Amino acid sequence: xxxxxxxxxxxxxxxxxxxxxxxxxxxxxxxxxxxxxxxxxxxxxxxxxxxxxxxxxxxxxxxxxxxxxxxxxxxxxxxxxxxxxxxxxxxxxxxxxxxxxxxxxxxxxxxxxxxxxxxxxxxxxxxxxxxxxxxxxxxxxxxxxxxxxxxxxxxxxxxxxxxxxxxxxxxxxxxxxxxxxxxxxxxxxxxxxxxxxxxxxxxxxxxxxxxxxxxxxxxxxxxxxxxxxxxxxxxxxxxxxxxxxxxxxxxxxxxxxxxxxxxxxxxxxxxxxxxxxxxxxxxxxxxxxxxxxxxxxxxxxxxxxxxxxxxxxxxxxxxxxxxxxxxxxxxxxxxxxxxxxxxxxxxxxxxxxxxxxxxxxxxxxxxxxxxxxxxxxxxxxxxxxxxxxxxxxxxxxxxxxxxxxxxxxxxxxxxxxxxxxxxxxxxxxxxxxxxxxxxxxxxxxxxxxxxxxxxxxxxxxxxxxxxxxxxxxxxxxxxxxxxxxxxxxxxxxxxxxxxxxxxxxxxxxxxxxxxxxxxxxxxxxxxxxxxxxxxxxxxxxxxxxxxxxxxxxxxxxxxxxxxxxxxxxxxxxxxxxxxxxxxxxxxxxxxxxxxxxxxxxxxxxxxxxxxx
Numbered sequence: 001x002x003x004x005x006x007x008x009x010x011x012x013x014x015x016x017x018x019x020x021x022x023x024x025x026x027x028x029x030x031x032x033x034x035x036x037x038x039x040x041x042x043x044x045x046x047x048x049x050x051x052x053x054x055x056x057x058x059x060x061x062x063x064x065x066x067x068x069x070x071x072x073x074x075x076x077x078x079x080x081x082x083x084x085x086x087x088x089x090x091x092x093x094x095x096x097x098x099x100x101x102x103x104x105x106x107x108x109x110x111x112x113x114x115x116x117x118x119x120x121x122x123x124x125x126x127x128x129x130x131x132x133x134x135x136x137x138x139x140x141x142x143x144x145x146x147x148x149x150x151x152x153x154x155x156x157x158x159x160x161x162x163x164x165x166x167x168x169x170x171x172x173x174x175x176x177x178x179x180x181x182x183x184x185x186x187x188x189x190x191x192x193x194x195x196x197x198x199x200x201x202x203x204x205x206x207x208x209x210x211x212x213x214x215x216x217x218x219x220x221x222x223x224x225x226x227x228x229x230x231x232x233x234x235x236x237x238x239x240x241x242x243x244x245x246x247x248x249x250x251x252x253x254x255x256x257x258x259x260x261x262x263x264x265x266x267x268x269x270x271x272x273x274x275x276x277x278x279x280x281x282x283x284x285x286x287x288x289x290x291x292x293x294x295x296x297x298x299x300x301x302x303x304x305x306x307x308x309x310x311x312x313x314x315x316x317x318x319x320x321x322x323x324x325x326x327x328x329x330x331x332x333x334x335x336x337x338x339x340x341x342x343x344x345x346x347x348x349x350x351x352x353x354x355x356x357x358x359x360x361x362x363x364x365x366x367x368x369x370x371x372x373x374x375x376x377x378x379x380x381x382x383x384x385x386x387x388x389x390x391x392x393x394x395x396x397x398x399x400x401x402x403x404x405x406x407x408x409x410x411x412x413x414x415x416x417x418x419x420x421x422x423x424x425x426x427x428x429x430x431x432x433x434x435x436x437x438x439x440x441x442x443x444x445x446x447x448x449x450x451x452x453x454x455x456x457x458x459x460x461x462x463x464x465x466x467x468x469x470x471x472x473x474x475x476x477x478x479x480x481x482x483x484x485x486x487x488x489x490x491x492x493x494x495x496x497x498x499x500x501x502x503x504x505x506x507x508x509x510x511x512x513x514x515x516x517x518x519x520x521x522x523x524x525x526x527x528x529x530x531x532x533x534x535x536x537x538x539x540x541x542x543x544x545x546x547x548x549x550x551x552x553x554x555x556x557x558x559x560x561x562x563x564x565x566x567x568x569x570x571x572x573x574x575x576x577x578x579x580x581x582x583x584x585x586x587x588x589x590x591x592x593x594x595x596x597x598x599x600x601x602x603x604x605x606x607x608x609x610x611x612x
Contacts, residue, residue, distance in 0.1 A: 007122055008166075011115045015170065018111045022171045025104035026178040032097035033320050035090050112167045120159045123349065127151050130352055135359045136424045137384070145228025150352060153227070154345035161342030165335035172328035172335070179325045186318050194289050194322065225256045267341065286323055293319070359423055365443040371450050371531040371562065373435045374399045375421060381429030382416060390416045392585040393430070400531075403563040405573035407606060408582035414566045417582070418534050421564070422448050452530035454554070456537040456568075458517040460509035465494055466501040468509075469523045476527060488523035488553040490516070515549060522553045533558060535565040570607055579603065 008015065053072050054065050078086040131147065139147075184191045233240065233249055240249055293315050375398040382391040390413045398404045406414045419425055420432055423439055432439045439447055460468050469484055470476035481501065485491040493516055497503040509517040525533065535554065551572060567573040574593045581589035581596065581603050589601050596603035 007119045008115065011118065014111050014115050018108045018167070018170050019174065021104045021108035021111065022174045023178065025101050025108060025171075026175050028097045028101035028104065029324070030178070030182055030321065032094050032101060033317060033324070035094040035097070108171060109167055112170075115166065116159070120155065123155050123158065124151060127155070127349060127352055130355070134355060134357055136419070137358075138355060143228045143231075145225075145231035147352065148231065149227040150348050154348050157345035158342045158349065161338040162346065165338045165342075168331045168335035169339070172332040175328040176325055176332070179321055179328075183318060183321055183325075186314065186321075190289065190293060190318060193292065194285065226253075226260060229253050229256055283326075286319070286326070289322060290319060358426060359444060361443045362441050365446070366437050366441045368434060368437055368442045368446050368450070371400060371435060375532070375562070375564075376433045376436075377417075377420075377430070378433065379430035380417075380420065380427050380432060382413075382420060382425065383428055386428075390585050391420075394585070394587055396580060396587065398562060398564060400562050401560065402577040403558060403565065403573075403575075405565045405567050405576035405579045406582060407567050407570065407573070407579060407603065409606075412582040413585045414582055415536060418536060418564055418566060421532075421534070422451050422453075450530055451532045451534060452525035452528050453534050453536070454518070454521050454525050458509060458514075458521040460505060460512075460517055460520060462504070462507045464499075464502050464504055465497070465520065468505065468520055469501075469527055471524055473527050480527060481523075484523045484527035485520075487526050487556045488519045489549045490519040490523050490553070493519075519549065519553055526556070531561060533561045533563045535563065537566050537568045570603075570610055581606075 052068075054060050054068050056065060056069075058065065060068075074086065074090070077089065081089075127150065131151075180191065180195075183194070229249075229252060233253070240246060297315055377394050377396040380391055380394045380396075381389060383389050394417065396404075406417060408414055416425070420427055421439070423444055426440065434442070434447070434450070461471065466478070466481055469481045473480075478501070482491060485494055485501075494501055494503070503511075505511050505517075505520075509520065512520070554572075565573055565576065570593075573579060576593070578590060579593060579596055580587055581601075583602055589596055589599060589603050591599070597607060
């Protein structure tokens with residue numbers, strides 16, 4: 001609830017307005033019901049008392065003066081204008097108070113709409129921004145489907161439970177307090193008797209909702225499993241069909257959805273029981289009070305033995321107000337269950353919002369707006385979560401304007417090494433410097449502004465070709481985008497599209513070939529024009545013709561830039577200024593292509609295997 005208070009805090013003015021309107025609604029409701037008393041007492045001769053005006057400055061109690069004078073004015077009006085006109089006057093007054101009550105009730109609900117919609121938007125934006133800010137390492141531990149489920153299902157659950165209950169949580173306590181206060185004012189002894197039922201009422205309702213939060217948490221976890229299953233199926237649909245595994249995947253999906261169905265049914269049954277139980281308890285309370293009050297009216301004696309007790313019409317008014325409390329109590333109990341259910345989803349959302357981000361900017365970052373000298377890895381070691389050493393005391397210098405290639409078998413630590421330079425991860429030993437400045441002493445945004453990435457799997461978005469090339473470059477012009485596409489050997493195939501640069505390429509560029517997608521990612525890097533270029537096996541998954549076009553584009557891109565290239569095909573790095581050979585996290589060989597071949601070591605072994 002502390003987190004929810006943070007979201008509600010900016011809307012204090014709206015909440016104050018809702019409180020005021022709900023108070024007015026309750027007061028007008030009391031006045032509208034108060035009309036019943038003179039109707040019964042005067043028009044229908046329930047009470048034959050003759051009322052005399054009591055001066056307002058007399059020593060008589062305020063309650064007695066108020067009730068007496070109210071009855072006096074109505075009696076005087078009836079005596080002057082007749083019972084018929086008095087009836088119309090009282091009916092009109094009741095309609096007026098009802099209009100005022102319903103107007104305030106509508107206003108209190110209308111005021112809550114900006115609060116509810118604003119909070120939902122803020123929660124979704126906070127989760128999304130948190131996802132953007134978290135390091136890549138976080139997502140190796142979390143399932144993508146689970147994160148999607150929290151942004152969609154859990155936020156919707158919070159919206160439908162906690163936020164939808166905000167109005168009831170504000171309105172119903174106000175109604176209960178005002179009605180109870182007025183009932184105590186009418187008859188303290190009857191209200192004390194009535195309140196004896198409150199502990200039992202609260203205990204029974206609390207018993208029903210005791211495990212609702214835990215069951216809701218389990219249900220939302222199963223919803224995450226369902227979303228993860230859908231995400232895996234869509235991502236691996238080609239493999240599912242190729243291996244005729246539709247039945248297997250269907251059985252897995254049915255199993256997880258059936259578990260979720262049973263859990264949701266249990267939660268829904270518990271939640272659905274709140275209304276009938278509260279209805280039953282409320283009716284029992286009303287009937288007990290009615291019987292006790294009726295006996296006292298018949299006998300003319302109160303609970304404490306006094307001969308003075310309220311008349312029948314006032315008792316009916318008391319019962320009407322008491323019955324009016326039942327509905328807000330039921331709504332409040334329902335809202336309480338909803339809140340418990342929503343808190344389970346809020347806990348899951350908070351696991352993302354409160355996730356620690358180890359990649360932090362220093363409090364006073366050093367300035368780094370250009371690359372003029374070299375990148376140095378000084379005794380760098382790295383392991384994931386303190387496990388096996390992925391990199392072990394690596395020392396490497398990458399001078400400005402040079403091309404450094406990194407090769408080695410799978411699992412040697414190549415990708416990890418290049419991920420450390422832009423701080424996708426932080427080193428666990430040693431340090432990395434750019435122009436002599438430790439990368440941890442520089443703002444992450446400034447560091448990554450110096451670098452461009454071209455990966456083995458091009459990362460494209462479901463947008464136009466133009467927007468994909470211009471991604472991350474503010475204010476890019478049509479001429480700049482076209483120039484970058486030409487350098488990347490992409491302009492020709494783009495212009496063959498019916499809509500040219502405005503062609504939408506589909507999710508992850510599914511409407512393009514692998515070579516076309518890679519050339520767009522190269523064009524994006526060219527447009528950014530970074531001084532440092534990181535290539536992660538950029539041609540490894542391409543056919544020969546696509547590789548030739550992409551390689552030409554890469555050669556254009558690497559001109560006058562510092563390049564760090566992870567190479568799968570050794571033919572692409574023959575002309576590198578230096579080739580680094582990694583084996584089990586250590587640099588075992590380094591030099592030019594011919595020099596390494598002459599050594600007859602790891603590099604020659606890799607070369608000979610590819611030659612075969």
